[in-house]
Amino acid sequence: MSAAVAGAISPSWLELREDADADARAAGLLDPLRAHLAGRAARPLVVRDLGCGTGSMARWLAGRLPGPQHWVLYDHDPALLALAAARLPARSADGSAVTAEAHRRDITRLRAADLADTSLMTASALLDLLTGPEVAALAEACAGAGVAALLALTVVGRVELAPADPLDALIAEAFDAHQRRSRGAPVPVTLPRTTSRKLGPDAVDAAAEAFARAGMAVHRRPSPWRLGPAQAALAAEWLRGWVRYAVEQRPALAAPAGPYLRRRLRQCAAGELRAVVGHEDLLALPAGG
Secondary structure, X not given: OOHHHOOOOOHHHHHHHHHHHHHHOOHHHHHHHHHHHHOOOOOXXXXXXXXXXXXXXXXXXXXXXXOOEEEEEEOOOHHHHHHHHHOOOOEOOOOOEEEEEEEOOEHXXXXXXXXXXXXXXXXXXXXXXXXXXXXHHHHHHHHHHOOEEEEEEEEEEEEEEEOOOOOHHHHHHHHHHHHOOEOOOOOOOEXXXXXXXXXXXXXXXXXXXXXHHOOOEEEEEEOOEEEOHHHXXXXXXXXXXXXXXXXXHOHHHHHHHHHHHHHHHHHHHOOOOEEEEEEEEEEEEOOOO
């Protein structure tokens, strides 16, 4: 479940998903990212984290990159920004200092000039909230400033549940349609309302095309959540959101969805349900990087 369907983004939800996010992130993208960053002039890395939440990306990534780092954190919620800044790792992979500053702003207005001092743009569970023009503008900003982008955990519209249920496909189809609706509030970063459709599960493909069109080299890796008995609490909360938004999109599903959700939650509680929730990570590197 992406931040798009989590309702008012709460620290408890972000904490519930943090371990699954960390396990899912595509660590294989770090080698080309490190190689690119190593080729830059010797100065502290400046990392801009869009929709930082409680700072889980910084906690995962800062200790995997060497050298001094300065993180610029963006989110819509001052409380989340404060948590992210307070829980930032103190040291990078080689023991260098890691510092941060926090901002509330509309990230769709970031342009190349705003990224002049930036080494890396990063985000988790964000791309599916954006429209096509917003993703294109982000790609152009990164390309214009020569900034790498690591965009993680974007939903791709693939869900596998075991044991299977005849209603799985209908719920999945309705949920994906909901993900493509126009954007309202709340959202996990300061974004404008728009009547344009969000990209939803089409976001990674659209982003890959936009970054490639802007002249950047694109690397993609799957990053699925794999939820079993050890992740039962997360699986249950994800199921509630998945079904809720499917029914919001297709009210005709309301009658069968209630018993379906109760069955699935019983299976979660009994340790009988396993879910693979598809996400994908994307790394875009400037030309020559």
